[in-house]
Amino acid sequence: MNMKNRDIISIRDMTKEDIGYILKKSEEMEKNMEKNRNLLNGYVLSTLFFEPSTRTRLSFESAMNKLGGRVISVAQPKTSSVAKGETLADTVKTVEQYSDVIVMRHPNEGAARLAADVVDIPIINAGDGANQHPTQTLLDLYTINKECGKIDGLSIAMMGDLKYGRTVHSLATALAHYDVKLTFITPEELKMPSEIKKYLKNKDISYREVYGIDEIGKADVLYVTRIQKERFPDPADYEKVKGVYKILPETLDILGNAKIMHPLPRVDEISPGIDKSENAIYFRQARNGIPVRMTLLSLVLGEME
Amino acid sequence: MKKELKVSAIKNGTVIDHIRPGKALDVVRLMNLENYGGSVTVAMNMRSSLFKTKDIVKIENRELSEEEVNEIALIAPESTINIIKDYEVVEKRKIELPGVIKGILTCMNPNCISRKEGSSKFIVEKREPVVLRCYYCERLMEEDEILKRLRI
Numbered sequence: 001m002n003m004k005n006r007d008i009i010s011i012r013d014m015t016k017e018d019i020g021y022i023l024k025k026s027e028e029m030e031k032n033m034e035k036n037r038n039l040l041n042g043y044v045l046s047t048l049f050f051e052p053s054t055r056t057r058l059s060f061e062s063a064m065n066k067l068g069g070r071v072i073s074v075a076q077p078k079t080s081s082v083a084k085g086e087t088l089a090d091t092v093k094t095v096e097q098y099s100d101v102i103v104m105r106h107p108n109e110g111a112a113r114l115a116a117d118v119v120d121i122p123i124i125n126a127g128d129g130a131n132q133h134p135t136q137t138l139l140d141l142y143t144i145n146k147e148c149g150k151i152d153g154l155s156i157a158m159m160g161d162l163k164y165g166r167t168v169h170s171l172a173t174a175l176a177h178y179d180v181k182l183t184f185i186t187p188e189e190l191k192m193p194s195e196i197k198k199y200l201k202n203k204d205i206s207y208r209e210v211y212g213i214d215e216i217g218k219a220d221v222l223y224v225t226r227i228q229k230e231r232f233p234d235p236a237d238y239e240k241v242k243g244v245y246k247i248l249p250e251t252l253d254i255l256g257n258a259k260i261m262h263p264l265p266r267v268d269e270i271s272p273g274i275d276k277s278e279n280a281i282y283f284r285q286a287r288n289g290i291p292v293r294m295t296l297l298s299l300v301l302g303e304m305e
Numbered sequence: 306m307k308k309e310l311k312v313s314a315i316k317n318g319t320v321i322d323h324i325r326p327g328k329a330l331d332v333v334r335l336m337n338l339e340n341y342g343g344s345v346t347v348a349m350n351m352r353s354s355l356f357k358t359k360d361i362v363k364i365e366n367r368e369l370s371e372e373e374v375n376e377i378a379l380i381a382p383e384s385t386i387n388i389i390k391d392y393e394v395v396e397k398r399k400i401e402l403p404g405v406i407k408g409i410l411t412c413m414n415p416n417c418i419s420r421k422e423g424s425s426k427f428i429v430e431k432r433e434p435v436v437l438r439c440y441y442c443e444r445l446m447e448e449d450e451i452l453k454r455l456r457i
Contacts, residue, residue: 010443087422110418110441129416131442195445 004302007116008124010132011170016177019141022295025304026142030291033066039303040069046099047073048092049126050106055264055286056126056136060103063293072098089118096121101301122300130166130231136263137170139292143285144221147259152179154220157258159185159213159245160269162192164231167263171223172196175205182207183216187241190227213245219258222279224269226262249273261285313346318365320387320394321377326350328381329360335376335455336364343367376409378402379435379451404429406437410446410454417442 001021011019029036045064049057061071088111095102096119104112105126112125112132127133145151156175158168162184172182172192176199184192184207191209200207208217216222224247232238247260247270262270262282274280298304324332329347332338338345346363353359368388369377377384378400388396406427412419419425419441427437430445437446446454 012443088418089422106418107416108418108421108442109414109416110439110443113441114418114423128418129442 002302002305003299005120005122006300007112007122008134008296008300009112009116010125011134011137011174012132014134014174019138019174019177022138022292022299023142023145025299026138026288026292026295027146029295029298029304033291033294036067036294036298038068039298040064040067040301043069043100043301043303044098045069045071045297046095046102047071047126048095048102048104048106049074050104050111051127053105053126055289056105056133057103059286059289060124060126060135060293060297063290063297066290067294067298069297088114092119092123101297124296124300127166130164132170133166134170135289135293135296136167137174138296139285139289140167140171140223140261140263141174142292143261143281143288144259146288147281147284148220151175154178155181155183155218156221156223157183157185157216157219158192158223158225160225161190161227161231161241162186162225163190164228165225168223168225169193169196173199176200176203180205183219184209185211185213185216185245187211187244189237189241213247213251214254216254216258218256221261222255222258223261224266226265226267226269243268245269247271247274249277252277252279255279314392315344315346315363315365315389316392318343318363318367318389319369320389321362321364321381322359322385322387323353324360324362324381324384326358326360329362331380331452332360332362332377332384335380336369336373338362338364341367372409374400375403375406376455379406379409379455380448382432382435402429402432402435405440410437410451412439412442412444413446413450413454414439414442414444417444 047057047060064071092115101122103124103126104115106128109129109131111128112123116123125132125134148154162168227242229238246268259281260279264282264286321332329349333347343365348361350358351361382402384400386398386400387394408424410425412425417439426440428440430436430438434448
């Protein structure tokens with residue numbers, strides 16, 4: 001499959017074959033890290049983060065470095081030309097002149113799509129507002145596949161902020177390609193949007209919506225998300241639901257063998273006391289961002305097929 | 306049998322026929338025909354051979370722009386447009402909703418990049434009833450929201 005010059009904007013653009021191919025190539029990449037250390041020698045990645053990020057930006061920069069490529073970035077967009085009123089289109093068109101690929105995060109939904117339409121080099125979306133974060137979804141799928149040995153046939157629960165959390169929206173959308181059973185654990189205020197539920201129904205994916213973690217039933221994976229203060233239009237609504245879910249060592253009895261995932265950062269929804277348990281795979285999940293992002297960079301730059 | 310003419314014919318202009326019953330007034334508002342100087346005839350719940358009933362809007366001395374046709378397609382996709390010249394139908398075409406709608410509507414998501422720069426673009430996700438997906442932010446817009454955004 002040739003993905004040279006392809007933009008990675010939304011998981012919705014990807015077929016099951018695309019996803020399967022990226023996961024397979026990521027597995028190969030992880031096994032051949034050493035061999036690929038000069039694969040992107042001579043290429044320049046620009047990271048444009050108009051919104052704070054630690055993990056995603058570092059993970060992309062690390063991925064590019066491990067492949068022998070170079071990274072340039074705008075550390076503080078507030079001090080750059082954006083603050084002088086330059087349009088996003090002009091910013092990315094200028095950055096295009098300096099680089100071979102752009103990874104961007106932007107607070108407005110659709111920003112990466114707009115950028116991809118105005119430049120010729122590949123754009124990788126590292127988050128556009130509350131909309132998409134496709135590379136997170138790919139590394140989540142990679143983690144599930146690696147830890148459970150498969151995706152088809154699994155029971156996957158998602159807990160926390162399913163209303164505003166873009167990672168769970170993208171993950172649920174991607175999982176609709178597979179034969180999975182889903183459980184959504186949320187307070188009333190943070191339920192999975194009806195649009196996503198309609199999509200799942202159309203794809204014949206069965207899902208349950210419950211309130212308490214004790215209603216999880218038998219699950220292979222529990223995907224926990226932070227309740228994100230910054231996404232709430234009304235701070236009073238945040239106060240009502242903050243801290244509603246906490247995974248403590250005693251919760252593990254309910255979870256059985258379920259693998260606990262989290263896109264990180266966490267606040268208090270998973271106690272650090274869980275970190276050493278067999279269930280906790282969230283730091284390994286973060287690590288998986290490296291081979292997956294190395295693979296994506298290599299594919300869109302045409303150095304891997 | 307002589308065909309009874311319930312709505313008077315127009316000499317020149319446009320007849321929007323086969324409008325889904327109850328939608329004629331939406332078409333009138335959408336096109337701002339209340340403020341149009343020429344004569345406008347609205348007929349509602351007329352008997353139709355194609356559907357059980359239909360609405361009709363006749364506008365004297367006015368042709369529709371491509372943008373207006375697309376706007377009508379959003380709220381009454383099964384309508385037909387007849388161009389009348391000297392009492393004769395010189396052109397008849399069925400309104401078709403294009404696969405992509407550009408510029409007519411603004412996205413309902415205040416945080417969508419299309420509200421800040423560029424212009425709006427929607428992919429027609431479903432035709433009956435119309436559901437649009439914003440090309441940029443991917444948010445779905447259903448019929449009631451479309452009508453609201455068309456300021457009907």
